[in-house]
Amino acid sequence: MAILYSEALAILEASAKHIASTRHTSDRIPARSALGRIVSQDVFSLVQTPAADTSAMDGYAVQSASTLHASPETPFVMRVEGIVAAGDSSVKTFGNQNCTSKRRRTDGEWMDSHGEFTPCVEIMTGARFPALYVEGGTTWNFDACVRLEDVQLLPLIPPDQSQLVQIVKPVKARQNRRSAGEDFAEGDAVMRRRQAIGPQHVMALASLGIANVEVFRTLKVAIVSTGNEIVSPDASAADFHVRDANSPFLEMALQSLGIETRNWGVIGDDASRFVDIVKSKLDSEDIDIVVTTGAVSCGRYDFVEEGLAKLGGQTRFHRVAVRPGHPILFGDLPAGDQRCAFFGLPDGTGDHAALPSASFDPTDFVERSHDILRRNNLCALAS
Numbered sequence: 001m002a003i004l005y006s007e008a009l010a011i012l013e014a015s016a017k018h019i020a021s022t023r024h025t026s027d028r029i030p031a032r033s034a035l036g037r038i039v040s041q042d043v044f045s046l047v048q049t050p051a052a053d054t055s056a057m058d059g060y061a062v063q064s065a066s067t068l069h070a071s072p073e074t075p076f077v078m079r080v081e082g083i084v085a086a087g088d089s090s091v092k093t094f095g096n097q098n099c100t101s102k103r104r105r106t107d108g109e110w111m112d113s114h115g116e117f118t119p120c121v122e123i124m125t126g127a128r129f130p131a132l133y134v135e136g137g138t139t140w141n142f143d144a145c146v147r148l149e150d151v152q153l154l155p156l157i158p159p160d161q162s163q164l165v166q167i168v169k170p171v172k173a174r175q176n177r178r179s180a181g182e183d184f185a186e187g188d189a190v191m192r193r194r195q196a197i198g199p200q201h202v203m204a205l206a207s208l209g210i211a212n213v214e215v216f217r218t219l220k221v222a223i224v225s226t227g228n229e230i231v232s233p234d235a236s237a238a239d240f241h242v243r244d245a246n247s248p249f250l251e252m253a254l255q256s257l258g259i260e261t262r263n264w265g266v267i268g269d270d271a272s273r274f275v276d277i278v279k280s281k282l283d284s285e286d287i288d289i290v291v292t293t294g295a296v297s298c299g300r301y302d303f304v305e306e307g308l309a310k311l312g313g314q315t316r317f318h319r320v321a322v323r324p325g326h327p328i329l330f331g332d333l334p335a336g337d338q339r340c341a342f343f344g345l346p347d348g349t350g351d352h353a354a355l356p357s358a359s360f361d362p363t364d365f366v367e368r369s370h371d372i373l374r375r376n377n378l379c380a381l382a383s
C-alpha cells in the first residue's frame with residue numbers, strides 16, 4: 001500500500017532528524033582549505049583590525065587644527081620631523097641634524113605665531129599614525145594625513161637641510177585616516193552559522209588571525225546501481241545490456257552541491273552479494289547516506305528491500321502515492337555504531353536526483369531530504 005506524499009515527508013523528516021542527531025556533524029579545519037564549506041557556528045573576531053589608526057594615503061601626518069588658515073595666498077608651512085612607514089612601530093625622526101627645534105627664519109615667513117615651525121611627519125599608506133608629538137613644551141596631535149599630491153616641497157634650509165613643505169588649503173580633521181577596528185571591532189561577527197565560506201571570508205579570517213573554522217561535515221553519499229543487465233558506461237554492451245546512466249548522473253548532481261560521493265559500482269540482482277558489499281563498505285568508511293537505483297518494484301528480482309532487512313536496516317516507507325517514482329523506498333541501516341540513511345530510488349535515468357545537503361547540518365539535511373522527493377517530481381499527488 002502506498003502512503004501519501006505528505007506522510008512520506010513526515011516520516012522522512014523524523015528519520016532524518018534522528019539520524020542527524022546521532023552523527024557527528026562538524027569538523028574543525030584550516031580556513032584556507034574551507035572554501036565552499038558551511039560554518040556550523042558563528043565566528044567572532046577576537047581582535048580589532050586595523051589594530052591601530054593608520055593612514056589611507058601616502059603623504060604627511062599633520063595636526064589638522066593648525067592648518068585652518070592655509071590658502072593659496074597664505075600657504076601653511078611645516079617642517080618634516082621624521083618618517084613612518086607601514087611596519088614601523090614608531091616614527092623615525094631625522095635626528096639632531098634635521099630635527100633641531102625652534103629654528104627661526106629671520107623674516108618669520110614660515111613660522112607660526114610662536115615663531116616656530118609647525119612639525120609634520122612623512123607617512124606612508126598603512127603606517128600607524130604617530131603618537132602625540134611633544135616639541136619644546138608644545139604637544140602636537142597628528143590627526144590627519146595630507147596627500148603627497150597636495151603638498152609642495154620647499155627648498156631645503158641650511159645649515160641642517162631641514163625639509164619644509166607647504167599646503168594651500170586646510171586639512172580636515174581625521175582626513176585620510178583609517179580608524180582602528182574599522183574593518184572588524186573586537187567581538188564583531190565575521191561569519192554566521194550556515195554561511196558558506198567564500199574567498200572574501202577566507203581573507204577576513206586571515207586578517208583576524210583565525211586559522212581554523214568549525215564547519216559542517218561534508219556529507220558522504222554512496223551510490224549503488226543494481227541490475228544484472230547494467231554495465232559500466234565504457235563497457236561494450238550487448239543488446240540485452242543497459243549502460244549505467246544513473247550513477248554518473250547522481251554523482252554529478254551530488255558533487256555539484258559539494259557532496260562527496262562514493263561509487264560502489266553495479267551489483268547484480270543478488271541480495272546476498274548486495275548485503276556483503278554494502279556491509280564491508282560501511283565497515284570501512286563513514287557514509288551518511290546510501291542510495292541505490294533500481295530493484296525496488298515488486299518483480300522477482302527486486303531485492304533491495306530484502307537486502308536492506310538483511311543488513312539490519314529498517315524500511316520507513318516503501319511506495320508513495322505519486323508518479324513517477326512510485327516505488328521509492330526510504331529507511332536506515334546500521335553503519336558502525338551509528339545508523340545511516342538509505343534511499344532506494346526507482347529505475348529510470350534522470351527522473352530522480354537524490355540531492356541531500358552538502359553539509360551535515362541537521363536542519364539542512366532534513367530540508368534536502370525532502371528535495372529527494374520533490375526532485376523526483378513527486379509533488380503531483382496521486383490519489
Ligand SMILES: Nc1nc2c(c(=O)[nH]1)N[C@H]1C(S)=C(S)[C@@H](COP(=O)(O)OP(=O)(O)OC[C@H]3O[C@@H](n4cnc5c(N)ncnc54)[C@H](O)[C@@H]3O)O[C@H]1N2
Pocket residue numbers: 225226227229230242243244245246247293294295296297298299302324325326327345346347348349
Ligand atoms: N507489476 C508492477 N510493476 C512495476 C510497478 C508496479 O507498481 N507494479 N511499478 C513500476 C514503476 S512505477 C517503476 S518506477 C519501476 C521501478 O522499477 P525498479 O526500481 O525496480 O527498477 P528495475 O526494475 O531494476 O529497472 C527498471 C528499468 O530501469 C533501467 N535501469 C535500472 N538501473 C539503471 C541504471 N543504473 N542506468 C540505466 N538504466 C537503469 C533497467 O534496465 C530497467 O529498464 O517498476 C515498474 N514496474
Ligand code: MOO
Pocket residue numbers: 322323324325326327346
Ligand atoms: O513510479 Mo514509476 O515510472 O511511475 O517512476
